[in-house]
Amino acid sequence: MSIPSLSGAAALTALNPREWNAETCAAVASRLENASATHIADWAVATFGRGLGVASSMQDTILPHMFGARLAGVDVLFLETGYHFQETLDTRDRSAREFPITIVDVMPNLTVAEQDAEYGKDLFARDPNLCCFMRKVDPLARALAGYDAWVTGARRVDAVTRSQMPVVSWDEKHGLVKINPLARWDDADVERYQVDHDLPRNPLTSQGYPSIGCAPCTRKVAPGEDPRAGRWSGQGKTECGIHT
Numbered sequence: 001m002s003i004p005s006l007s008g009a010a011a012l013t014a015l016n017p018r019e020w021n022a023e024t025c026a027a028v029a030s031r032l033e034n035a036s037a038t039h040i041a042d043w044a045v046a047t048f049g050r051g052l053g054v055a056s057s058m059q060d061t062i063l064p065h066m067f068g069a070r071l072a073g074v075d076v077l078f079l080e081t082g083y084h085f086q087e088t089l090d091t092r093d094r095s096a097r098e099f100p101i102t103i104v105d106v107m108p109n110l111t112v113a114e115q116d117a118e119y120g121k122d123l124f125a126r127d128p129n130l131c132c133f134m135r136k137v138d139p140l141a142r143a144l145a146g147y148d149a150w151v152t153g154a155r156r157v158d159a160v161t162r163s164q165m166p167v168v169s170w171d172e173k174h175g176l177v178k179i180n181p182l183a184r185w186d187d188a189d190v191e192r193y194q195v196d197h198d199l200p201r202n203p204l205t206s207q208g209y210p211s212i213g214c215a216p217c218t219r220k221v222a223p224g225e226d227p228r229a230g231r232w233s234g235q236g237k238t239e240c241g242i243h244t
Contacts, residue, residue, distance in 0.1 A: 020148075020177050022170040029168040037189075038066065040167055040181035044151060045070045048177070051148030053077050053104075055140070058091040059212045060190065061099070061199045062182065063153050068099035077143055077150070080105040081135040082112040083124070083214035091202040098200060106143045108135045124216050128232055132240040135214075140242060141174060149177035154243050155185050158211070159228055162243060213240070 124131040171178040208220035210227035
């Protein structure tokens with residue numbers, strides 16, 4: 001099977017979902033490595049259409065804007081862990097009002113109260129890996145079962161664990177294509193896109209929170225600290241498990 005050359009999104013013909021695998025994803029990733037984020041978004045929409053789910057943590061509203069502009073009503077998956085900052089929830093709600101997207105709140109099996117009753121209060125402080133699995137990793141896996149591909153806002157500069165992340169890959173864990181259109185972006189690229197499109201902002205990003213997760217597991221970052229130093233601080237944990 002041949003992968004069409006990169007001469008516009010329409011030239012990258014969609015494959016049958018069953019034809020996608022590590023090899024086909026690697027071939028497309030090679031062609032798209034130096035493409036712009038918007039070109040990758042064009043390709044993703046042209047290739048997968050309604051089979052596409054866009055994950056957003058609402059740290060920023062770049063992906064809801066970028067994909068809503070290309071596919072009206074696109075599903076934007078938000079992991080409603082029950083522990084979010086109110087500012088993050090407000091950013092989600094504003095995105096739903098301002099962009100032509102469909103917010104899909106991805107819910108854990110247990111409410112926070114039910115989890116406290118079964119596992120003890122504040123599991124996040126005693127076993128953050130288990131808490132993340134139950135409130136993020138497992139719910140996302142169930143939600144992604146209905147899609148052919150998913151989009152993330154992960155960037156190579158976020159963490160050393162993401163430094164080699166391709167723009168397109170085969171997600172073996174979920175059995176679908178994973179697309180990272182912002183993989184090559186740095187902070188200046190993020191800022192430029194937000195300014196150019198006058199996007200809604202999560203106010204926490206200007207209050208010392210360069211990386212935003214659940215409120216109990218996120219602290220402000222001091223000047224000069226690694227941007228992700230405020231995530232699971234003091235617990236020897238840098239990822240929730242979604243991208244690893």
